Amino acid sequence: MEDKKNIQKRKDIPEEFKWKLEKMYENDSLWEKDVLHIKNQVKELVKYVGRLGESAENLFNALKLKDEISRKLENVFVYARMRKDEDNTVTKYQAMTDKAQGLAVEVQSSLSFMVPEIISIDEAKIRAFLKEHKDLKIYHFYLEELLRQKEHILSKEEEQILAQMGELAAAPKNIFGMLNNADIKFPTILDENGKEIEVTKGRYIKFLESSDRRVRKDAFKALYSSYEKQKNTIAATLNYSVKKDVFYAKVRKYKSALQASLDEDNIPVSVYDNLIQTVEDHLDAMYRYVKLRKKALGVEKLHMYDLYTPIVKEIDIEIPYEKAKQQVKEGLNPLGEEYIKILEKGFKDGWIDVYENEGKTSGAYSFGTYDSPPYVLLNYQNTVHDLFTLAHEMGHSLHSYYSHKNQPYVYGGYAIFVAEVASTVNEALLMEYLLKNTNDKNMKMYLINHYLEQFRGTVYRQTMFAKFEKIIHEKVENKEALTPETLCEIYVDLNRKYYGPDVVIDDEIKMEWARIPHFYNAFYVYKYATGYSAAISLSQKILKEGEVAVEKYLNFLKGGGSDYPMNLLKGAGVDMTTTKPIHNALKVFENLVDEMEKMIL
Structure with missing residues (x-):
């Protein structure tokens, strides 16, 4: 398309x-x-x-x-x-x-x-x-x-x-949803060929991946200028969403909104705090990656809109949807014949809404009920990012499929804490398959760069989001106001801390908080980082141990909500009560930075 x-x-x-x-x-x-x-x-x-x-x-x-x-x-x-x-x-x-x-x-x-x-x-x-x-x-x-x-x-x-x-x-979330999906409009920009094209949330990542820096900059400014115009409304909406979280925590006798949220999955607050501390202890690896990106792109100053474009500029990869389905299938072969048959069923039986259309909700998700297929919403744009999104969302859907087929209704759902594990295992297995099956140096560099971006986006960035959520909830708990200026100041400071001295923190990035839907589902995003860490461990076990690890993993998928998430993960072979999986995941990131540095020198 x-x-x-x-x-x-x-x-x-x-x-x-x-x-x-x-x-x-x-x-x-x-x-x-x-x-x-x-x-x-x-x-x-x-x-x-x-x-x-x-x-x-x-x-x-x-x-x-x-x-x-x-x-x-x-x-x-x-x-x-x-x-x-x-x-x-x-x-x-x-x-x-x-x-x-x-x-x-x-x-x-x-x-x-x-x-x-x-x-x-x-x-x-x-x-x-x-x-x-x-x-x-x-x-x-x-x-x-x-x-x-x-x-x-x-x-x-x-x-x-x-x-x-x-x-x-539900009002703050619903109001933001209508503003973000139905009312907000973005300007048009000129693409790489000088053709006028409308910026949309679905196209935004594709623009930021462009090899043309002017296109990246124009898309970046176009998107955030639109949110800037709505900053007072969005700040008020987020403020009342946080107030709602604090209210419910107080009336239910929790010490904080954070504790109230985590208690649903029987997760101690220490798991949240340990994640932030562990990631912040490894920020030097992120700074190395940012410096490496600056060098590889050959720019005097690295801007926020330069963080998504592939380092290997001469590779322009278009992945049509049909090809993406085939690559996902091949990448997930280690999970066994049964898993692949269910995956194919999803591809053929109308589980997936593929392309962007006017008025369609942005982003991607897996949704459904105990009785329905586990549907997937996409806004597919033929990018590597979309290829991995397909693998990711089908991971969610097959988790739901296994859970619904093997548990009674009361345990048919699974805890949010483990919700991102299956999706990320799929991404990790797909990445390993793609790296293994290319001999082209530039393609390998491109894929390693994408892998690094997964870590940046899922571990570092989501942990930064988690820190932002913790700060704004603590401010409301301390009777402090969340003005647009306060939110922007907090957000800029966090970007400066997490990305380090080798990137220009552009003024526009102060508005990024205003476009993140997950902030209306409090303390959800940290689970991306913990889930990714668990998934890296599980994917390595599947590749190294074969059928034994696959059987344990599929039992985890079948477990649904029949036990505490920590126990289900332990059964699969990962102990999230320790910081070890996070350290292990960040070690993989550091090794990837090492490898990329050698290839670029």
Whole structure:
């Protein structure tokens, strides 16, 4: 697909490149029927209020009904959201998404009695129920988790109030999403051939990878000038998102928003702090890489818009989507025949929405429900970056596929802490395959550079984001204001610290915080860095140990949410309670810098 001055409309994209959401609902009227069905099921919950402790049978039936409602609600919400993501300007799907969110709040409110009532039951009684009721045993880990978090669960009435606040709590994220995906407009620039072309979020990385420095600079300035114009609105939106995080942490009796967020996965705060400290202890390797990049590009001053362009300028790689699918398949062969068959199924059966269109949500993700295919949204632009994005998102999707096929609904999802492991294992295996299968020095340099960029973007940059999140949440917890100026100052200081003396910290980069959607999902980004570190260890084990390591890894994928994420990773062979995986990953980065230095000299 060639770049055009104007982005294509969705109706002009061939069906073969669109996901098949009809597998969830053949038409929107069936979606409406499920909405009504959920409303009717919710009414049945009343008969269990105040009666969960009466018998094991009551407890089991109530939990079963809860899962049935939640399972159908997921289908309703995810379908509406993905339809909206196809084109955010379509008011019908905006309305359906709003309706689904409203229904979710209604359901959460109706279910809010359940957890406080369960934890009010004597622990000995719950354990007796588990022994006497065979079917209830499926909820053993779920109930243990509730008992662990007992001190942070409020009364039935308080939980109901919090549930009713759900739509208000989602407001900052939703407002940013509409501004970032539907309302914000970017200027046009001249491409390498002097052709006028519109800057979009989907094309931005491709522009920054351009060998033409003027194109990189123009795209950089065009993007951030657009966010600069919206800085007051976006700063206010982010400020209230952080305030929301702090509010929920306080009412649930956590010491901080950070602790509240990590406790969901039973992760100690020390894991977060150790990540930041370990990465900051290895900033010298990043400074070496930046200096190497400056030398390789032959520039007097290295700017922020020079950080993405390949060092090997004479290689201009275009990877059409069909070729990308084949390379991903070959790269993932070490994971075995079964894994590859599922991957091919995803490629053929309409899991993937491939190309950018007008109004489509930017970036990429894997999404779906327990009952649906694990769908993938892409904005494919034929770059190496997009090749790895395809491998990455299919890693998520196959993790979901294995989890859903091997776990009951209650454990069908997996903790966010391990969410980035499978995706990054795919990227690491693909990279090893590509490096092994090229004898061309320039191509090898290009790939090593891309590998270095993965480390820069996933370990160093996401850790910098994690530090930014920690700082802004602590400021709000200390009653300090998050003004646009404050946010920009913090962000510039962090860039200066993480990239070192050999890069010019351009004024425009102060606005980068304003375009990061993950900041509205607090303390998520650190998991990219920890997940990447775990994935490097696991991918090396798979390549060196073969079937034994593959079997352990696939068991990890099949584990879903049936145990604490730390335990699941230990079963796969990685202990994230230590800093060893992070040190090991950064050692790989240092070795890659060594190798690149020798090739460039």
